[in-house]
Amino acid sequence: MKHSIILKPNQIFGLILCATQTPRSVVKSFSSRRQLQFQSRRASVSAKMANPTVNDSAKKSITHVIFDMDGLLLDTEKFYTEVQEIILSRFNKTFDWSLKAKMMGKKAIEAARVFVEETGISDSLSAEGFLVEREAMLQSMFPTSELMPGASRLVKHLHATGVPICVATGSHKRHFELKTQRHGEIFSLMHHIVMGDDPEVKQGKPSPDIFLAASRRFEGGSVDPSKILVFEDAPSGVLAAKNAGMSVVMVPDPRLDSSFHETADKVVTSLLEFDPIEWGLPPFTD
Ligand SMILES: O=P(O)(O)OC[C@H](O)CO
Ligand SMILES: [Mg+2]
Numbered sequence: 533m534k535h536s537i538i539l540k541p542n543q544i545f546g547l548i549l550c551a552t553q554t555p556r557s558v559v560k561s562f563s564s565r566r567q568l569q570f571q572s573r574r575a576s577v578s579a580k581m582a583n584p585t586v587n588d589s590a591k592k593s594i595t596h597v598i599f600d601m602d603g604l605l606l607d608t609e610k611f612y613t614e615v616q617e618i619i620l621s622r623f624n625k626t627f628d629w630s631l632k633a634k635m636m637g638k639k640a641i642e643a644a645r646v647f648v649e650e651t652g653i654s655d656s657l658s659a660e661g662f663l664v665e666r667e668a669m670l671q672s673m674f675p676t677s678e679l680m681p682g683a684s685r686l687v688k689h690l691h692a693t694g695v696p697i698c699v700a701t702g703s704h705k706r707h708f709e710l711k712t713q714r715h716g717e718i719f720s721l722m723h724h725i726v727m728g729d730d731p732e733v734k735q736g737k738p739s740p741d742i743f744l745a746a747s748r749r750f751e752g753g754s755v756d757p758s759k760i761l762v763f764e765d766a767p768s769g770v771l772a773a774k775n776a777g778m779s780v781v782m783v784p785d786p787r788l789d790s791s792f793h794e795t796a797d798k799v800v801t802s803l804l805e806f807d808p809i810e811w812g813l814p815p816f817t818d
Pocket of ligand 1: 601612636637704
């Protein structure tokens with residue numbers, strides 16, 4: 533008897549993109565279904581292709597936590613927005629949140645390609661040229677980075693109660709150093725930090741590379757992704773966590789279209805709103 537598999541158009545597109553961008557992940561995709569979420573219409577992140585929300589018993593099995601950095605622990609997304617607005621104004625164009633949603637969380641060169649192509653300025657400004665142009669502005673802004681509300685409280689709480697924590701950021705090392713120079717106390721509590729220019733991070737978010745690399749570096753070796761809770765602000769980051777088989781709490785900027793919320797297992801307006809009990813983690817005592 534013949535068997536046939538019928539895929540929807542967006543699933544076919546997702547598989548093609550997986551095959552061209554992340555061959556290692558494609559192998560996993562057929563057993564997990566999650567890879568089908570990898571891409572969507574117009575190569576942007578889609579919240580419509582959402583995973584089912586994790587059930588209560590899965591939530592209670594969380595043992596480890598991974599934090600995103602830009603826009604989640606640190607209020608640094610505003611710097612990227614500002615320099616992109618400045619550069620686009622030279623071309624009499626405006627920057628908006630639909631473009632922001634496609635760029636945020638990604639590795640610099642990957643976000644840069646999205647920027648010049650989506651705005652139609654690639655004939656005048658290359659992705660590499662864009663990165664050079666914005667660099668001086670960013671270097672002056674990053675040292676002023678501030679923590680997001682609730683970041684210090686949550687990181688200190690998890691560390692104090694013995695929950696292993698780490699950071700997985702698309703930001704590369706040079707920028708990481710500038711952004712965190714006033715926040716050594718918080719970042720020193722992390723067991724490890726994986727950055728976008730790490731050799732194990734072949735593809736930026738929404739590839740699962742960075743979260744899987746982070747999961748392998750905890751004390752005692754590789755941690756089962758189903759026991760890991762990720763905190764993210766970006767659509768590409770939420771998708772990366774789901775592609776890695778992890779649970780994810782999203783803390784989105786209120787200007788981000790709410791359709792991007794659907795992929796997350798939980799959405800909170802601020803880290804202050806997060807309740808550890810819901811995930812089987814030690815309760816706050818303050
Ligand atoms: O959100 P992060 O920490 O992965 O950083 C990604 C880029 O550096 C900024 O969008
Ligand atoms: Mg982020």
